[in-house]
Amino acid sequence: xxxxxxxxxxxxxxxxxxxxxxxxxxxxxxxxxxxxxxxxxxxxxxxxxxxxxxxxxxxxxxxxxxxxxxxxxxxxxxxxxxxxxxxxxxxxxxxxxxxxxxxxxxxxxxxxxxxxxxxxxxxxxxxxxxxxxxxxxxxxxxxxxxxxxxxxxxxxxxxxxxxxxxxxxxxxxxxxxxxxxxxxxxxxxxxxxxxxxxxxxxxxxxxxxxxxxx
Amino acid sequence: xxxxxxxxxxxxxxxxxxxxxxxxxxxxxxxxxxxxxxxxxxxxxxxxxxxxxxxxxxxxxxxxxxxxxxxxxxxxxxxxxxxxxxxxxxxxxxxxxxxxxxxxxxxxxxxxxxxxxxxxxxxxxxxxxxxxxxxxxxxxxxxxxxxxxxxxxxxxxxxxxxxxxxxxxxxxxxxxxxxxxxxxxxxxxxxxxxxxxxxxxxxxxxxxxxxxxx
DNA sequence: ACCTGAACACCGTTCAAGT
DNA sequence: ACCTGAACACCGTTCAAGT
Numbered sequence: 001x002x003x004x005x006x007x008x009x010x011x012x013x014x015x016x017x018x019x020x021x022x023x024x025x026x027x028x029x030x031x032x033x034x035x036x037x038x039x040x041x042x043x044x045x046x047x048x049x050x051x052x053x054x055x056x057x058x059x060x061x062x063x064x065x066x067x068x069x070x071x072x073x074x075x076x077x078x079x080x081x082x083x084x085x086x087x088x089x090x091x092x093x094x095x096x097x098x099x100x101x102x103x104x105x106x107x108x109x110x111x112x113x114x115x116x117x118x119x120x121x122x123x124x125x126x127x128x129x130x131x132x133x134x135x136x137x138x139x140x141x142x143x144x145x146x147x148x149x150x151x152x153x154x155x156x157x158x159x160x161x162x163x164x165x166x167x168x169x170x171x172x173x174x175x176x177x178x179x180x181x182x183x184x185x186x187x188x189x190x191x192x193x194x195x196x197x198x199x200x201x202x203x204x205x206x207x208x209x210x211x212x213x214x
Numbered sequence: 215x216x217x218x219x220x221x222x223x224x225x226x227x228x229x230x231x232x233x234x235x236x237x238x239x240x241x242x243x244x245x246x247x248x249x250x251x252x253x254x255x256x257x258x259x260x261x262x263x264x265x266x267x268x269x270x271x272x273x274x275x276x277x278x279x280x281x282x283x284x285x286x287x288x289x290x291x292x293x294x295x296x297x298x299x300x301x302x303x304x305x306x307x308x309x310x311x312x313x314x315x316x317x318x319x320x321x322x323x324x325x326x327x328x329x330x331x332x333x334x335x336x337x338x339x340x341x342x343x344x345x346x347x348x349x350x351x352x353x354x355x356x357x358x359x360x361x362x363x364x365x366x367x368x369x370x371x372x373x374x375x376x377x378x379x380x381x382x383x384x385x386x387x388x389x390x391x392x393x394x395x396x397x398x399x400x401x402x403x404x405x406x407x408x409x410x411x412x413x414x415x416x417x418x419x420x421x422x423x424x425x426x427x428x
Numbered sequence: 429a430c431c432t433g434a435a436c437a438c439c440g441t442t443c444a445a446g447t
Numbered sequence: 448a449c450c451t452g453a454a455c456a457c458c459g460t461t462c463a464a465g466t
Binding site: 234266267269270273274 | 448449450451452
Binding site: 115117118119120121124125127128129131132135141142144145146147148149150152153154155156157158160161164169170171174175178181182183184185187188189192199200203204206207208209210211212214 | 329331332333334335338339341342343345346349355356358359360361362363364366367368369370371372374375378383384385388389392395396397398399401402403406413414417418420421422423424425426428
C-alpha cells in the first residue's frame with residue numbers, strides 16, 4: 001500500500017471540538033468510513049476531524065472496535081418495521097429489499113457492519129418478524145429456522161459480493177479470454193451488468209422462499 | 215485492544231532464513247494466521263518467524279495484500295474436483311460440503327479468503343462445474359445463474375457466521391432473558407447447539423436447490 | 429468531567445547500501 | 448539476486464497531568 005497523503009475534511013459541524021459526544025463522534029466516524037472504508041477510520045484522523053486530540057475519544061468510546069459496533073447498531077436501527085398489511089411473502093421480500101437499499105445507500109458503513117461478528121441482540125427483532133412471517137407461510141418450527149438462516153446467509157454473502165463489485169474491488173464481467181475454457185459459464189453467464197444485480201438478489205430471496213415451501 | 219506481548223514461534227523449518235521462497239513465506243504466513251487470525255500477520259512478525267528481516271519478503275511478494283491473496287488461492291486449490299459418477303444434486307451438495315470441510319479445518323485461513331473480494335479467476339473452475347450440474351438438473355441458463363449466485367451467497371454468508379460462532383466471536387444460543395420479548399424466536403429457535411450447524415448448512419443448500427427447481 | 433502531551437509498542441513500505 | 452539498516456509516515460492505547 002502506498003503511503004499516500006491523507007487530507008481529511010473536517011466532519012459535520014467540525015471545528016469547535018466543544019461538546020464532544022458519542023453521537024457527534026459516530027457521525028464523524030461514519031463520514032470517514034463513507035469516504036475511505038473501514039481502514040480510513042483511525043482514532044487520530046477521527047480526532048482531528050472533530051477538532052480534538054485522538055485520546056479525547058476514549059472518554060466516550062471504550063476503543064475503536066466499540067465505534068465500529070456502534071456503526072453496525074446504527075445501520076440496523078435504520079431498518080423500519082415492515083408494513084402490517086401485506087402477505088407474509090411480500091413482507092419478507094420487503095425486508096430483504098430494504099436491507100439491500102441500506103447497503104446501496106451506505107455501502108461502506110454496510111461493509112463494516114457485515115464484516116463483523118453479528119451481535120444477536122442487534123438482529124433479534126428482525127429475526128422475530130421474519131420467523132413470524134414464515135410461520136404464517138405454514139412452515140414448521142424447524143423449517144422456519146432453516147429458511148431463516150438460508151435467507152440471512154444469502155443476504156450477507158450476496159451483498160458483500162455486490163458491494164465489492166460496485167466499489168470496483170472485483171469484476172462482474174468475466175474475462176473474455178477465460179470463458180473459452182469454461183463452456184457452462186460461457187453459456188449461462190456470458191454477459192452481466194450492474195442492472196442484473198437487482199434481479200439476482202430478488203431472485204435469490206424467492207428461490208429460498210420457494211425452496212422453503214418444498 | 216491491549217498491547218499484549220506477542221511471542222512468535224518460529225514457523226516450519228524456520229531457523230536458517232536461507233532459501234526464502236514464495237512457498238516458504240506462504241506457509242509461515244498461514245501458520246501465523248492459524249494462530250491469531252488475519253491481524254496476527256504482520257510483515258515484521260512474518261519475517262522474524264522466518265529468521266529474516268521484514269523487508270526481505272518484498273523480494274518475493276509485492277506487499278501484504280499479495281500474501282493474503284496467495285492464501286485465498288491456496289485455499290481454493292485445496293478443493294478437489296468432484297467425483298464424476300454421482301448425480302448432479304449430490305455433486306453440488308458434495309462440493310458445498312467439501313468447501314465447508316475446508317473452512318472447519320482451516321477456519322482462520324478461510325476467514326481471510328472469505329473476507330476479501332473474490333477474484334473471478336479463482337472461482338471460475340468451480341463455477342463451471344456447478345453451472346454444468348444445474349444444467350443437468352434441467353434448469354434454464356438464466357435459472358442456473360440465479361441458483362448459482364444464491365448458493366455462493368449463502369455459502370459465503372453462512373460460513374462467515376459459523377466461523378464467528380466457532381471462534382467464540384458471537385453467540386449461537388440466544389440470551390434467555392431476551393427471548394421473552396420475541397415469541398417467534400422463542401418458539402422456533404429456543405435452543406441450538408454446534409451440532410445443529412451441520413443440519414443448518416446442508417439444509418440451506420437443499421432449500422436453494424429445491425427452490426431452483428420451482 | 430473532560431481533554432492534552434508524552435510515551436509505549438507497534439505497523440507497511442521505500443530506498444540506498446551491502447554481499 | 449537477495450538481504451539489511453535506517454528512515455518515513457503512520458497506527459491503538461495508557462496514563463499522569465492539566466483545566
